[in-house]
Amino acid sequence: MDHNVYLLATDPKDPCRDVIHSRDTSLRVRVFCVDEEPFDADTNEIQLYGYVKDKLYAFETVNITPEDALDIVSAIQWYAKYVHYPELEILPEDPRRDHDVAI
Structure with a gap:
């Protein structure tokens, strides 16, 4: 199986605006x-x-395609290693208590 290579685009004015690119x-x-x-x-x-x-x-895809959906977890794991926190637990739901989803 091929190994994906990820790149990170950062905003020097806002450290909370990273984008992971395959x-x-x-x-x-x-x-x-x-x-x-x-x-x-x-x-x-x-x-x-x-x-x-x-x-x-929060990690949110950008214009996700079916072919890329399986690579999301590996991209987040790569990011966790990049920020020196490889033990990051990936959660499928928003864990904030007061978070309500509009239906």
Whole structure:
């Protein structure tokens, strides 16, 4: 199986605006520091969550395609290693208590 290579685009003015890019596919994942900025999930995208130390992060795809959906977890695991927190537990749901999903 091929090994994906990931790249990170950062905003030097806002450390909570990273975007993970797959070099070999169209996968892109936005990183949000949920504790420091508002985050409204896009219903057309996939969101996963995780705590880096005590801060909650949201990971949201950008224009996800079916071919890229399986690579999301490996992209987040790569990011966790990049930020020196490889023990990041990836959560499928938003763990904030007061978070309500509009239906």
